[in-house]
Amino acid sequence: MKKIFIAAVLSLSLLKASADEGMWLPMLLGQQVYNDMVKRGLKLTKEQLYSINKSSLKDAILIFGGGCTGEIVSDQGLIFTNHHCGYSAISGASTVEHNYLQDGFYAYNKDQEIQSQLTVQFLDRIVDVTKDVEDGVKGLSWADRVKKLPDVYKAITDKVMDKDNGLAGRIYSMFKGNQYIMYVYKTYRDIRLVGAPPESVGKFGGDTDNWEWPRHTGDFSIFRVYATKDGKPSDYSKDNVPLKPKYFLPVSIKGFKDGDYAMIYGYPGGTNRYETSYGIKLKNEIENPSLVNLRDMRLKYMHEQMIKDPAVKLKLADNYASVANYWKFFDGETKQLIKFHTYEQKQDYENKFTTWAKGKPDYETLMAEYAQNYATWTPYSKHRQYINEGIVGSPLAAAAAGLISLEDKLLKNNTSAADLKKATDAATANRKGFLEHEDLPSDERILAAVCMMFYNDVDKSQHPIGFYEGLRSNYGDLKDEATYKKWAHDVFTKTMMLDDAKWNAFVANPDGAVLQADPAFAFAAAFIKNYTGKYAPLYTAFVNRNNELGRSYMKGIMEMNPAAVSKMYPDANFSMRVSYGNVKSYRPRDAVFYDYVTTSKGILEKYVAGDYEFDLPAKQIELLKKRDFGQYIDKRTNDLVIGFITTNDITGGNSGSPVIDANGNLLGLAFDGNYEALSHKIAFDKDLNRTICVDVRYVLWCIDKLGGAKNIINELKLVR
DSSP states (O other): OHHHHHHHHHHHOOOOSSTTOOOBOGGGOOHHHHHHHHHHTOOSOHHHHOOSSSOOGGGGEEEETTTEEEEEOSTTOEEEEOTTTSHHHHHHHOOSSSOHHHHOEEOSSGGGOEEOSOOEEEEEEEEEOHHHHHHHTTTOOHHHHHHHHHHHHHHHHGGGOBGGGTEEEEEEEETTTTEEEEEEEEEEOEEEEEEEOOHHHHTTTHHHHTTOSSOOOOOOEEEEEEEOTTSOOOSSOTTOEEOOOSOOOOEEOSOOOTTOEEEEEEOOOOOOTTOOHHHHHHIIIIIHHHHHHHHHHHHHHHHHHHTTOHHHHHHHHHHHHHHHHHHHHHHHHHHHHHHTTHHHHHHHHHHHHHHHHTTOTTTTTHHHHHHHHHHHHHHHHHHHHHHHTTGGGSHHHHHHHTTHHHHHHHHOTTOOHHHHHHHHHHHHHHHHHHHHHOOHHHHHHHHHHHHHHHHHHSOGGGSOTTHHHHHHHHHOOTTOHHHHHHHHHHHHHHOGGGOHHHHHHHHHSOOHHHHHHSHHHHHHHHHHHHHHHHTHHHHHHHHHHHHHHHHHHHHHHHHHOGGGGGGOOOOOOSSOEEEEEEBOOBOOSTTOOBOSEEEHHHHHHHOOTTOTTTOOOHHHHHHHHTTOOGGGOBTTTTBOEEEEEEOOOOOTTOTTOEEEOTTSOEEEEEEEEOGGGTTTTTOOOTTTOOEEEEEHHHHHHIIIIITOOHHHHHHSOEEO
């Protein structure tokens, strides 16, 4: 009965919970949802949206890199995605002499395209494997089930593995373990950089405008997927040719109006819409504030150095962008969760659930068990955040922590010479990678600050035994900032991680005592071993128990109110989803109205010559002032549209996702959400939620007018 019930949930694909909420599974799109999409304006058939036997829109959508979405926009394997998704590849291809990150880059022929280390994955097919998974763990306790699941998954995915054709399976848990679906992907490994705007365009507005509307950011980059001449995945080779895709998106330059249909395909990374009040309380009171404070400190010290030297900016750019993005998100998330009383709303629902569950053995103690699980873990939650966001937030400490496995081999009597050499060679390679991106002044300040913050903010009973006592004995008062600065300076001066002569001597004669005496290693090892030995097992137990309770809670919710089943959808988990809604303006607060588009007029208003966040290329300012918009002008505004907003439901992972009109044409690229609705991972706001997108006409204008790469424009199928 359970299998039939859950299968029905997915096969119908469900009614929307409210407004435009919902990240639906396009491969299981039910008639009710499809009918609603048609009512909103969709002109395509279900088979045009998703088909296994024929080419369809889903074949143009791909996983880009490790955590973004991209789309195929030409019959020669051309990919559009966000600038921040291609950021690592762009910065990796850059040097001080050829600074593509700063100046932009366009390949005017295919020979100029630049090799990257990126991969992309296309969805080949899906298989419901719920029965196979459940049969594999039948009769096991939850703890044993958790241990065996990886082996069960592997046995299932091994059957579809095809290395020659790049095929591999990945199993996703839906509805908190009540259903399992295997997605089979084809991975391509030869991805080349084709184009990117200058960083001042791709990140226009910087951290100030991040998660904000109005927005004027040209957040796009261009790549191409290559394959062998017979279309198979391959490592980079000069003999490879552009992939002939199954499907590509036509690009619309017709424009749109407020209220027009908008659909977004992509790979949203994760939501937890069925979170409990206990989880929200922990997030609001401990997890998010700790993360925000630690990232704020790290960003401050990196930024101080980046604005002084272009070489340092290039070196730290990727790390800084990664840290900054979700620093602001988690700050906003907490504020919105509090503002919308999400904790209280969850409590109300849980009280109703508890009342319904009385007399039902499977559910009547669930909330009490949740309370106990959180009570057990909460005292250690801040410690975990300070390890992940603080201790290893220092690049030096993170690199030194990587030597713990080498220490283990050095202290074992039975480690072979071959194994030891392999370990020291790996350590040397990792050190080299660390040094390439290390900025000593910012990292030294980070190390001093995080050591002091840990001392002040984490319960003293959880401190690594003896560390701070030693610090006091050698450097002075633990309440004095100068103590930590003196200590950090000594670490950076004396560690072999930053001294080639010391490192080479150590590698030539590796010795455990020498490693343990190194100040950077001693610091990192003290904190990491303290956490992994005492508190990591508690966190694992907490997560496993929460997952067990979550599976039962999800099942109970469905049983409590069967009518609600038709309004539910599985949490995002980086499996392909589609959301639909409309281009739409909004009123975030009293007397404030936000239009649905931004234009070049707004860019010129924000532009500040030489500013770190709001500068622009001189050529762009000249072209905009001349109103040289060409075929990309918007007839409704008589201007060049830069960005627009829709009501679509997305989250991290959707970066780079195509925004598609009613006829299946590309309108733009999704790249952000609005600050007023940053609670969206936990709670979707039907009135304020907006997806921020870069208009494809601005993308094309940057390629054509600003970059002069008409060869790229000529590849596209433009819809006028």
